[in-house]
Amino acid sequence: MNLLELSQTIRRLRLERRLTVEQLALRSGFSKGFISQVENFRISPSLKALNRIAEALEVDLKSLFEAPGKSAEFVFGTVSDGLELQRDDSQEYGMRYLALAGGLSGKKLDPFLVEYHHTESPRDFMAHETEEFFVLQSGEVRFYVYDNNTSQLLVPGGTVYLKSKIPHRAELAPGCKEAKALIIYSEPGE
Numbered sequence: 001m002n003l004l005e006l007s008q009t010i011r012r013l014r015l016e017r018r019l020t021v022e023q024l025a026l027r028s029g030f031s032k033g034f035i036s037q038v039e040n041f042r043i044s045p046s047l048k049a050l051n052r053i054a055e056a057l058e059v060d061l062k063s064l065f066e067a068p069g070k071s072a073e074f075v076f077g078t079v080s081d082g083l084e085l086q087r088d089d090s091q092e093y094g095m096r097y098l099a100l101a102g103g104l105s106g107k108k109l110d111p112f113l114v115e116y117h118h119t120e121s122p123r124d125f126m127a128h129e130t131e132e133f134f135v136l137q138s139g140e141v142r143f144y145v146y147d148n149n150t151s152q153l154l155v156p157g158g159t160v161y162l163k164s165k166i167p168h169r170a171e172l173a174p175g176c177k178e179a180k181a182l183i184i185y186s187e188p189g190e
Contacts, residue, residue: 004099004110004185006050007041009064011158013057014039041110042128044188067088077101079113094119094172108187116141116172116179125167129188132172134160139179164188 014024021039025032029052037043038053040185045053047061054061077100094117101111110130116139125144134143136154143160144151145168154160160167172179 004041006064007039007160010053010057011039013059013063017057019057024053024056028052041130041185042126044129058141094121095123104156110185110186112183113137114181114183116170116181118172118177122171123169125169127167129164131164131186132160132162132168132185134162134187135182137180140173140176141179141181143170144168 013121014021019027021035022032024177025035028035028047034043034049035053038045038049042053050064051061053098054064079100094113096117099110101107125147136156136158138156141154143154143158145160145162145166147167152160154170160168172182
């Protein structure tokens with residue numbers, strides 16, 4: 001099971017129990033921010049942390065690692081088959097995440113189609129434990145790395161490869177109404 005599947009299992013179990021992120025945080029003894037990072041596949045929690053989360057969800061630890069359904073060797077699909085995920089208040093920042101190849105468990109890469117729409121709320125820099133490959137499909141975005149002084153305007157076909165833990169963010173270029181990018185995340189440590 002990869003980090004995306006683990007995070008979505010934790011979120012699914014939390015929602016099935018009608019718990020908020022804050023309630024799960026209180027039950028497990030972690031901060032709301034930590035639980036949010038786990039559910040948004042930003043960090044790889046330790047087994048000790050996962051055990052506390054499992055106890056708070058009233059399930060066995062192994063339940064967090066059991067993928068629903070049978071694992072396949074391959075999966076065909078279309079972009080329209082993408083599973084929409086809520087990630088880090090993405091709607092507030094004018095973003096929509098579609099997980100591609102969602103029906104395939106045990107994968108080492110997680111491809112997403114990400115849509116960018118106009119918003120008044122600029123996104124903060126983020127860093128994660130996975131490597132990332134970004135390909136702009138349509139529109140124009142300004143891609144920032146480390147700080148607001150290091151950026152590049154990307155047009156369709158523009159790419160960025162990031163090692164893990166590199167602070168970055170992307171926003172629509174002035175005058176652009178929407179953009180789409182294919183983003184591929186690796187497993188942590190891959």
